[in-house]
Amino acid sequence: MKYKRQSRSRKPFSLLVRLIVTGSAAVTAIILVSMIGYILYHGIPNLTMKGLFDWRYTSQNVSMMPAIINTAIMTFLSLTLAVPIGVFAAIYLVEYAKRGNKFVKVIRTAAETLAAIPSIVYGLFGYILFVITLKWGYTLLSGAITLAVMILPLIMRTTEEALMSVPDSYREGSFGLGAGKLRTVFRIIIPPAMPGIAGGIILAIGRIVGESAALIFTAGTNPAVPDSLFASTRTLSVHMYALLTEGLYEEQAYATAVVLLVLVIGINSLSKHVAGRFTNVKRGG
Amino acid sequence: MKNYSERIMKFIFAMSAAASTVAVAIICIFLVYKGVPAIREIGLGDFLLGSTWKPTEGEFGIFPMIVGSIYVTAGAMVLGVPVGVLCAVFMARFCPRGLYKIFKPAVELLAGIPSIVYGFFGLMVIVPLMQNVIGGSGKSVLTASVLLAIMILPTVISVAESALRAVPESYYEGSLALGATHERSVFFTVIPAAKSGILAGVILGIGRAIGETMAVVMVAGNQAAVPTSLMSGVRTMTANIVLEMGYAGEGLHRNALIATAVVLFVFILIINLSFSMLKREG
Amino acid sequence: MKKAAVLILTLILAVLQAGCAARQDDRINVISREAGSGTRDAFTELTGIKKDGTDNTVMTSEITSSTFVVIKSVSVDKNAIGYASLGTLSDNVKALSIDGIKPTAENIKNRTYPLIRTFNIIDTGALSRQAEDFVQYIMSSQGAEIIEGQGYVPFAQGQEYHIKEDMEGRIVIAGSTSVAPLIDVIADEYKKIYPDVEIEIQQTGSGAGITSTIEGACDLGISSRELKEEERLKGARETTVALDGIVVIVNLQNTTDGLSTEEVRQIFTGKRKAWKS
Numbered sequence: 001m002k003y004k005r006q007s008r009s010r011k012p013f014s015l016l017v018r019l020i021v022t023g024s025a026a027v028t029a030i031i032l033v034s035m036i037g038y039i040l041y042h043g044i045p046n047l048t049m050k051g052l053f054d055w056r057y058t059s060q061n062v063s064m065m066p067a068i069i070n071t072a073i074m075t076f077l078s079l080t081l082a083v084p085i086g087v088f089a090a091i092y093l094v095e096y097a098k099r100g101n102k103f104v105k106v107i108r109t110a111a112e113t114l115a116a117i118p119s120i121v122y123g124l125f126g127y128i129l130f131v132i133t134l135k136w137g138y139t140l141l142s143g144a145i146t147l148a149v150m151i152l153p154l155i156m157r158t159t160e161e162a163l164m165s166v167p168d169s170y171r172e173g174s175f176g177l178g179a180g181k182l183r184t185v186f187r188i189i190i191p192p193a194m195p196g197i198a199g200g201i202i203l204a205i206g207r208i209v210g211e212s213a214a215l216i217f218t219a220g221t222n223p224a225v226p227d228s229l230f231a232s233t234r235t236l237s238v239h240m241y242a243l244l245t246e247g248l249y250e251e252q253a254y255a256t257a258v259v260l261l262v263l264v265i266g267i268n269s270l271s272k273h274v275a276g277r278f279t280n281v282k283r284g285g
Numbered sequence: 286m287k288n289y290s291e292r293i294m295k296f297i298f299a300m301s302a303a304a305s306t307v308a309v310a311i312i313c314i315f316l317v318y319k320g321v322p323a324i325r326e327i328g329l330g331d332f333l334l335g336s337t338w339k340p341t342e343g344e345f346g347i348f349p350m351i352v353g354s355i356y357v358t359a360g361a362m363v364l365g366v367p368v369g370v371l372c373a374v375f376m377a378r379f380c381p382r383g384l385y386k387i388f389k390p391a392v393e394l395l396a397g398i399p400s401i402v403y404g405f406f407g408l409m410v411i412v413p414l415m416q417n418v419i420g421g422s423g424k425s426v427l428t429a430s431v432l433l434a435i436m437i438l439p440t441v442i443s444v445a446e447s448a449l450r451a452v453p454e455s456y457y458e459g460s461l462a463l464g465a466t467h468e469r470s471v472f473f474t475v476i477p478a479a480k481s482g483i484l485a486g487v488i489l490g491i492g493r494a495i496g497e498t499m500a501v502v503m504v505a506g507n508q509a510a511v512p513t514s515l516m517s518g519v520r521t522m523t524a525n526i527v528l529e530m531g532y533a534g535e536g537l538h539r540n541a542l543i544a545t546a547v548v549l550f551v552f553i554l555i556i557n558l559s560f561s562m563l564k565r566e567g
Numbered sequence: 568m569k570k571a572a573v574l575i576l577t578l579i580l581a582v583l584q585a586g587c588a589a590r591q592d593d594r595i596n597v598i599s600r601e602a603g604s605g606t607r608d609a610f611t612e613l614t615g616i617k618k619d620g621t622d623n624t625v626m627t628s629e630i631t632s633s634t635f636v637v638i639k640s641v642s643v644d645k646n647a648i649g650y651a652s653l654g655t656l657s658d659n660v661k662a663l664s665i666d667g668i669k670p671t672a673e674n675i676k677n678r679t680y681p682l683i684r685t686f687n688i689i690d691t692g693a694l695s696r697q698a699e700d701f702v703q704y705i706m707s708s709q710g711a712e713i714i715e716g717q718g719y720v721p722f723a724q725g726q727e728y729h730i731k732e733d734m735e736g737r738i739v740i741a742g743s744t745s746v747a748p749l750i751d752v753i754a755d756e757y758k759k760i761y762p763d764v765e766i767e768i769q770q771t772g773s774g775a776g777i778t779s780t781i782e783g784a785c786d787l788g789i790s791s792r793e794l795k796e797e798e799r800l801k802g803a804r805e806t807t808v809a810l811d812g813i814v815v816i817v818n819l820q821n822t823t824d825g826l827s828t829e830e831v832r833q834i835f836t837g838k839r840k841a842w843k844s
Contacts, residue, residue, distance in 0.1 A: 017468040021379055024371035025388070028442070031435055032391050035398075035406050059751040088301030096298055103302075110306040112561065116553050117312065118496025120523045121546045124530060125312050128319065128543070137739065137784045138769055149308045156305065182294050210399030213498040213523075217530055222767040232739070232767050237399045241499065244405065245744050245770055247635030247655050257402050264397040268390065340602055342621055408636065413643045422596045422644050424629060507601075507630040518629055528632050531775035532603025 036261065043258035046251040057223040062252045064259065066225045067239035071263075073226065074144060074219070074235050075208045081148035083201060086155030093156075094163040095185055115153035119214040122150050126218035138220025138232040146218045147211060151204040158203065162196025163189060195277045202271040209263055212237040236260055313550075320547035323540030332544065338509040340529065345541040349511045351548065353426075353519040354495055356512060357505065360430025361437055361494045366487055368434070369441030373483075376442070377449035378471045396439035404500035407432040412504055419516065424506035427515045432504055433497060437490035444489055448482020449475060481563055488560045495552055498523040522549045593842045595834055597628035598637050598649035605743045605773025605791030606634075609684035610650050610813050612792075614832050625837030632772070634744065638816070645818040646842065648834060652745040652791070653812040654718050660816040664825035670814045676720045681828055682813040685722065686746045687805040689780045689788030697736040697764055698786040704728050704757050705750075705808055713753050720810040735763035742769070742776020742789035749809065750789055777803055 046052075051061025089107070097104045126146030130136045166189050174184040190197075212235075220232035221242045234242060240256040243249040324332050327345045335346020376388060411432055416423030452475050460470035476483070506518020507528060520528075526542050526549075600607035602622075611617035616624055631637060637649040642659040653670055656662060662670050665681050674680040688702055704710055707728035711721035740750060747770045754766040771779070773790040780788035781801045794805050815831060817823060823842065826834070833839040 011466060014466050014468040017472060018379070021371050021375045024368045025375040025380070027368050028372045028395075028438060029388070029391065031438075032395050034410075035435075036394075038406065038410060039402070058755045059748065060755070085301045085304050088298045089304060092295075092298035092302040096295055097302075107302050107306055109561075110309040112557060113309050113554070114305055116492050116496075116557050118498065118523060118549065118553065120496070120498040120526050121312075121316075121550060124526055124543060124546050125315060127530065128539075129311075129315060131784065132782070135782075135784065137779075138741075149312075152305055152308065180291055182291050206397050210397065210401075212399065212401045213527060216527075217771075220767070220769045221771075222769060224765070224767070227765070231737075231765075232769060237401050240399075240401050240405070242770060244401075244503075244635040245633045246748055247633070247638045247651070247657070248748060250635070253405065257405060260399055260402055264399070265394060268393050268397050272390065272393075337626075339622070408639060412640070416644060422629060422640065422647060424640070502632075503636060508627050509630065510626045518627075520630070528601040528630065529603055531771040532601070532773075532778075 039257045039261060043254040046255040052255060062249050064239055064256050066223055067234050067236045069225050070233040071209055071235040075205055077144035078147040078208055082152050082155055086152050087159050089156050090159035090163055091185055094160055111153040111156050119211060122146050123214040123217050139230045140219055140226045140233045141229040143215050143219025146214050147208055151207055154204050155200050158200025159197050162193035166192050195274050198274045199271055202267060206267045210237055212241050316547050316550060319540050320544035323537060323544045336511060340538045347545055349509050350520050350522045350525045352511050354521040356426050356519060357429040357433055357521055358491055358494045360426055361433035364430055365434030365437045366441060369438050370445050370483055373442045373445035373449060376446050392439050392442050400500040403436055404503035407504040421516050424504055424518050425516045426512050426519045429501050429505040432500055433494045437493050440493050441486045441490045444486030445483045448479040452478040485563055488556060492556045498527050502527055593646055594840055595842055596644055596647040597625055597835055598640055598647055599624050599628040599630055601630055601632045603772050603774035606745055608792040613682050614828055616832055616835050623836045641816050641818055645820045648817050650813050650815050653814050656814055661819050663815045666827050670812045672718060672720060675810050675812045680812050683810055684813060685807045686809040686811055687790045687807050689777050689790055689803050689805050691802045695786060697734055698738045700734060701738055701757060705753055713756055714809045717749055717752055722807045722809055730760055734761040737765040739767045739785040740787045740789055741771050741779045741785040743773040743791040744770045745791040746789040
């Protein structure tokens with residue numbers, strides 16, 4: 001980078017390049033700023049609407065509080081289902097499977113395929129399998145399982161990367177001291193990989209919070225906090241979708257968009273924080 | 286005893302690893318089991334190439350939706366890829382350190398915004414804007430492409446940026462040593478060297494664009510007819526599914542929607558395949 | 568690089584050209600609802616767009632599953648025409664008279680407005696105690712009062728509702744997005760009487776609600792159209808709750824104030840394409 005100053009030239013090509021490159025960056029920045037600005041400008045005044053954060057949803061207050069709680073419940077449940085499976089799968093791939101194993105190839109391809117399936121296809125699948133065929137109806141559980149399958153490849157991949165970044169000397173050292181494989185995995189390899197795994201989980205949370213297409217026809221649109229796994233729920237993104245269906249609640253939709261934005265910003269900075277710790281650990285190792 | 290727990294845990298790990306394969310298998314089987322008979326009943330030709338979609342009257346031609354998906358995805362690529370790649374070049378090679386600290390999280394934020402919010406923004410801002418500038422209803426191939434281009438930006442940017450950063454510094458330095466300017470070195474040595482990584486970002490972007498649902502359905506107009514210009518409305522395969530999924534009772538209509546998902550899935554598989562082929566090359 | 572620049576330039580030119588062409592005309596921009604929407608079914612039946620079971624809505628009409636998108640689109644597009652339930656109407660769009668009759672609650676009550684449809688509750692006869700009682704409440708004079716308060720016309724005046732003892736449990740309702748806001752309000756009042764009753768409302772569209780009721784996925788269906796023969800054969804039956812008008816809406820800048828049913832039919836079947844005929 002220190003060569004940069006010397007090489008700055010007034011040649012037309014260089015100027016043009018600078019112009020379009022900076023221009024593209026400016027376009028991206030303008031889009032983001034105008035979008036966030038627009039939503040905040042229209043949404044923040046509506047945040048003070050009466051009853052918007054009441055504990056119970058009624059047709060008068062259109063409270064988003066139950067939806068916020070539901071988002072937390074849905075996230076917790078999907079993670080509970082997906083994280084153990086995803087992490088264990090990654091442990092198998094990195095620590096147990098032999099390189100070049102056919103089985104590993106199949107799993108990798110499967111995970112890549114899962115990651116690429118559009119969320120509406122997940123929604124369709126969950127709707128027909130859980131809601132119709134198993135007759136569960138629109139339930140928290142249908143939604144959570146659908147989402148768990150959706151985030152599984154993400155957790156697998158990030159965990160795999162985290163495990164692979166642990167130096168082999170850790171493993172050799174542990175084996176050398178007479179520890180078994182299982183002990184090595186849980187005591188030696190997972191701790192330094194933890195921030196990486198956590199980073200993947202946070203990414204998954206981001207996907208769950210933003211998801212609507214896969215949930216509308218699996219978990220339904222009921223705006224109350226569920227009292228069982230077989231009750232319908234509405235997460236915040238679905239809440240926003242439902243508000244826009246009838247056209248009666250435009251102001252509340254703006255306010256919901258603001259809360260969603262704040263959530264996303266929170267999740268992103270959390271992941272930044274965790275990722276920062278991860279790189280420190282890696283350097284330390 | 287210890288050997289036992291080792292074995293049991295290894296088995297559990299292997300089972301977990303198999304879970305994703307099982308999930309893919311179940312989804313595939315379900316799609317094929319429900320979708321393929323529907324395609325057979327409608328007739329493959331009538332289904333893929335039929336241009337009339339009137340489910341209540343038993344006409345199930347998804348040609349307009351296939352074309353629609355391809356159009357908006359292509360449009361999003363034409364608009365989004367140049368901006369995204371150049372933006373990545375900016376971030377990797379032209380951005381001052383201080384600005385980068387703000388810019389990088391900003392791009393990540395763009396990636397995290399829920400698609401329903403994108404759709405809402407599109408309907409409230411981009412649609413009226415298009416109407417004022419161009420006329421018509423404002424809901425068109427172009428509008429959907431613009432919105433999708435915005436949505437794929439973060440994907441393209443972050444993949445392309447890491448590809449650019451992965452190019453060894455010696456390439457750039459060598460070019461400088463031969464007397465090329467900073468700009469020329471970046472464009473003629475670094476970018477070509479990162480080509481396959483950038484292309485991977487583009488393919489991921491295509492995948493995201495073709496699968497997007499909730500945002501597109503709000504700004505595309507959703508006419509079940511082949512679009513005749515950039516200004517006409519369009520219905521994508523994903524929109525077709527989400528619009529009618531709840532209604533479609535047991536029977537051919539519902540299965541025709543699943544069959545639409547099968548076609549979408551085939552598209553995704555092709556995209557995935559080209560992605561992994563690219564990775565193997567790179 | 569050059570290629571990309573040329574490509575972008577051509578694109579911009581093409582866009583501008585298309586823009587200029589589109590600006591001049593006053594082509595009617597038709598906005599309709601998705602297949603399966605009760606509002607669409609009722610609208611096409613009442614106006615004769617649907618004839619002998621064939622829905623002749625013009626293929627180039629915009630389709631959306633959301634009333635919000637219909638109203639928003641009409642409010643920003645001076646050439647647009649759409650339709651929505653009277654109860655969800657806002658004042659940033661213009662409601663047209665049909666055959667010279669304004670869409671008001673008054674004209675729906677005296678049944679002179681041509682585009683009147685019914686809001687129905689669907690069940691299969693096998694009801695839980697709480698679901699049956701909830702239907703009773705909706706059909707009571709108290710229910711009628713709430714319906715009237717929401718701007719709809721109650722179908723029957725009904726008898727007074729008497730509070731019962733220990734009513735509890737869950738009622739799952741699914742169906743029409745047009746009926747859902749009304750049922751939502753009635754459910755709120757009902758839950759004030761019986762705090763132990765949980766009422767779940769799924770906005771999935773009339774068709775989906777009827778299907779789920781028949782399939783047993785919910786206790787009650789709500790529908791903004793009448794049952795079809797094949798649905799009756801599968802065991803569904805309906806109770807009419809309220810009358811609602813379907814309002815044809817246009818942009819505020821549009822100079823048209825009213826249309827005949829015939830004109831509405833021509834516009835929505837694509838026979839008439841421009842505002843100035």
